[in-house]
Amino acid sequence: MSTYTLHKYDSSPSLYLHIPFCRSKCPYCDFYSQVADQAQLDDYVDLLLRHLTWLSDNQVFSAPLGTVFFGGGTPSLLAPDQVASILQQLQRSVGLTGAVEISLETNPGTIGLACLQGFRQAGVNRLSFGVQSLHDDALQLLGRGHSAKEAVQAVSWARQAGFENVGCDLMFGLPGQSREDLLQDLSALLQLQPDHxxxxxxxxEAGTPFEQLALRGAMELPDEDEFPELYLTVHEQLSAAGFEHYEISNYARPGHHCRHNLAYWRRQTCFAVGAGxxxxxxxxxxxxxxxxxxxERYRRSLELGRDPAEILETFDRQGAMxxxxxxxxxxSEGVSDADFRRWFGSGVAEAFPDAVRxxxxxxxxxxxxxxFDQQGWLLFDHFISFFL
Ligand SMILES: C[S@@+](CC[C@H](N)C(=O)[O-])C[C@H]1O[C@@H](n2cnc3c(N)ncnc32)[C@H](O)[C@@H]1O
Ligand code: SF4
Incomplete structure (x- = not known):
C-alpha cells in the first residue's frame, strides 16, 4: 500500500519536474541548479524516467494530471525528444486530462526556433521565458547569457512555433534602476504581447555573489520608499494594459492564469519528480x-528502488489553517470563508481573531x-506573520 493517500476531492492533480541544470549560474539566483554537460543531462533524464516508473509502480499516481510543469534550473536545456519521452511515459502511466496545461521554463539564451517547434510537438503548450529585463546593461549586470534582442527573438519564435500561451519573467528593483528604466522595460515587454x-x-539571496556585493556596499538597491513605488508602477502599468494582477507577483490576460501555480496556492495535490x-x-x-x-543521493535511492522523497511536514489542523x-x-481570489469553515470547522475570524484585528x-x-488590498500585498510578509 502506498504511503501517499489522495484526498477524495482531488480530481486532477499536478506534477512538477525539476531540471537542476543551467548553462551558467546567474549571480543573484539561489535555485537548486548547477552547470552541467550534455552527458549529465542525458543521464538525469534517465533518472527522471525511473522516478516516474517508481511512482506509478507504487500506485502514487491517482487520476490523470491536470497540469505538468518543467521547472528549474533551465528545462529548455532538454532536447525535445527528452521532453516527449517524459510526457509519453506520463500519458502511459497516469494519463493527462484533455485540457492539461504543460509548462516549460525557458531561458531565451538557450533556444532556437527548431527546438521550440519540437517542444510544441512534444505536447508542451505553455512557455515561461526568463526575460528579466530588456536593457542590455541590466542583463549584463544580472549575468544573463543573452541580450534583449535575443529575448525578443525567442518570444517571437515561440509564437511562430504555435505557442498560444507565452509568459515572461521580469525582475525589478535592480541595482541602479530608475522608475523610468522600469517603465521602458514594461513598455518593451508589452510590445511582445505576452499572455502572462x-x-x-x-x-x-544568502550565499549568492549578489549578497557579497551587497555586503560590501557595492550594489545600489532601492530603499524602503523606492521599492513600493516600483511595485505599484508594475501594478498600474500592467492593469492598464488589461492584465489581471492575480497573485502578488503574477499577472495574466483573461484565461491565461498559470493553472499549475494556482493549484499550489490552493493547496491541491502536486507530485514531484527530480532532485530538489x-x-x-x-x-x-x-x-x-x-x-x-x-x-548522487537521488541516483542511489532510485537504484535501491526506494522513494527518493522525504517527508518535510505532515500538517496538523493549526498548520494547515x-x-x-x-x-x-x-x-486575488483570496480565501472563501465558507470553504475554510468546511475544511477546518471554524471561519477565519474565529480561528485567528487577533491576526485579523x-x-x-x-x-x-x-x-x-x-x-488583502495592494498595501496588504506590499507588506505581505509583515501581515501574514500574524497568522503563522
Ligand atoms: C527558474 S528561473 C526561470 C527560467 C530560467 N532559469 C531563466 O532564468 O531564464 C525562475 C525565475 O525566478 C526569478 N528569480 C530568480 N532568482 C531571483 C531573485 N534573487 N530575485 C528575484 N527574482 C528571481 C527570475 O525572474 C527567473 O526567471
Ligand atoms: S538561468 Fe534561471 S535558474 Fe539558472 S541560475 Fe539563472 S535565474 Fe537561476
Missing part, C-alpha cells in the same frame, strides 16, 4: 515531501472571501 507576466522584485523537487499531497491536513537537492491563508491570501483595513471580507 511574473514580476519579481530582486531579492538578495517538492510535492504536496492533499490528504487529511496535507503532507509536503522534498526530494533532496543532491544528485495557517498555510491555507499564507498561500490563499497571496492570490491586527491586519485592520488591509484584510477585507467581501462577498464571502478574505482578501
Amino acid at each position: 507576466l511574473s514580476c519579481y522584485g530582486l531579492t538578495v 523537487a517538492h510535492s504536496f499531497i492533499a490528504s487529511d491536513y496535507g503532507t509536503r515531501r522534498a526530494v533532496p537537492a543532491d544528485l 495557517a498555510e491555507t491563508l499564507y498561500l490563499g491570501l497571496r492570490c 491586527r491586519c485592520g483595513k488591509r484584510l477585507v471580507l467581501a462577498r464571502g472571501r478574505w482578501r
Whole structure:
C-alpha cells in the first residue's frame, strides 16, 4: 500500500519536474541548479524516467494530471525528444486530462526556433521565458547569457512555433534602476504581447555573489520608499494594459492564469519528480515531501528502488489553517470563508481573531472571501506573520 493517500476531492492533480541544470549560474539566483554537460543531462533524464516508473509502480499516481510543469534550473536545456519521452511515459502511466496545461521554463539564451517547434510537438503548450529585463546593461549586470534582442527573438519564435500561451519573467528593483528604466522595460515587454507576466522584485539571496556585493556596499538597491513605488508602477502599468494582477507577483490576460501555480496556492495535490523537487499531497491536513537537492543521493535511492522523497511536514489542523491563508491570501481570489469553515470547522475570524484585528483595513471580507488590498500585498510578509 502506498504511503501517499489522495484526498477524495482531488480530481486532477499536478506534477512538477525539476531540471537542476543551467548553462551558467546567474549571480543573484539561489535555485537548486548547477552547470552541467550534455552527458549529465542525458543521464538525469534517465533518472527522471525511473522516478516516474517508481511512482506509478507504487500506485502514487491517482487520476490523470491536470497540469505538468518543467521547472528549474533551465528545462529548455532538454532536447525535445527528452521532453516527449517524459510526457509519453506520463500519458502511459497516469494519463493527462484533455485540457492539461504543460509548462516549460525557458531561458531565451538557450533556444532556437527548431527546438521550440519540437517542444510544441512534444505536447508542451505553455512557455515561461526568463526575460528579466530588456536593457542590455541590466542583463549584463544580472549575468544573463543573452541580450534583449535575443529575448525578443525567442518570444517571437515561440509564437511562430504555435505557442498560444507565452509568459515572461521580469525582475525589478535592480541595482541602479530608475522608475523610468522600469517603465521602458514594461513598455518593451508589452510590445511582445505576452499572455502572462511574473514580476519579481530582486531579492538578495544568502550565499549568492549578489549578497557579497551587497555586503560590501557595492550594489545600489532601492530603499524602503523606492521599492513600493516600483511595485505599484508594475501594478498600474500592467492593469492598464488589461492584465489581471492575480497573485502578488503574477499577472495574466483573461484565461491565461498559470493553472499549475494556482493549484499550489490552493493547496491541491502536486507530485514531484527530480532532485530538489517538492510535492504536496492533499490528504487529511496535507503532507509536503522534498526530494533532496543532491544528485548522487537521488541516483542511489532510485537504484535501491526506494522513494527518493522525504517527508518535510505532515500538517496538523493549526498548520494547515495557517498555510491555507499564507498561500490563499497571496492570490486575488483570496480565501472563501465558507470553504475554510468546511475544511477546518471554524471561519477565519474565529480561528485567528487577533491576526485579523491586527491586519485592520488591509484584510477585507467581501462577498464571502478574505482578501488583502495592494498595501496588504506590499507588506505581505509583515501581515501574514500574524497568522503563522
Ligand atoms: C527558474 S528561473 C526561470 C527560467 C530560467 N532559469 C531563466 O532564468 O531564464 C525562475 C525565475 O525566478 C526569478 N528569480 C530568480 N532568482 C531571483 C531573485 N534573487 N530575485 C528575484 N527574482 C528571481 C527570475 O525572474 C527567473 O526567471
Ligand atoms: S535565474 Fe534561471 S538561468 Fe539563472 S541560475 Fe537561476 S535558474 Fe539558472
